Amino acid sequence: MLKMGQFYYVNKNAQANGDHEVHVTGCAFMPATENRIYLGIFDTCRPAVTEAKKHYSKSNGCYYCCKPCHTS
Template identity: 55%
Template structure:
């Protein structure tokens, strides 16, 4: 299981990216919302969408959940 976070700041396209705790693109502490531990990014992104409807997996650490 990995710990996931969603970026409180949206990307230019409106996406709030979901990252693992070990991602090189993990946002600063004050810019992330803890999503807890998940077995896959699928459930982490689903949880992120409860807060930010337009959430997406990070291309680097959650590539399975990243959409164009």
């Protein structure tokens, strides 16, 4: 079965530790529309975080929706 990609976004507002979190559509912690940047459609969080780092060098996956990419 072919896995469909998901829509990923990065939060324009940094967390307390300076990270800009990457989220997938449907995450309970998704930032408001005006506080996020659309990154694209990806099969996993890793390329989404790579794309987010083009905007914010300190980008990280959300603990809840992108746990494999959450490092801090």
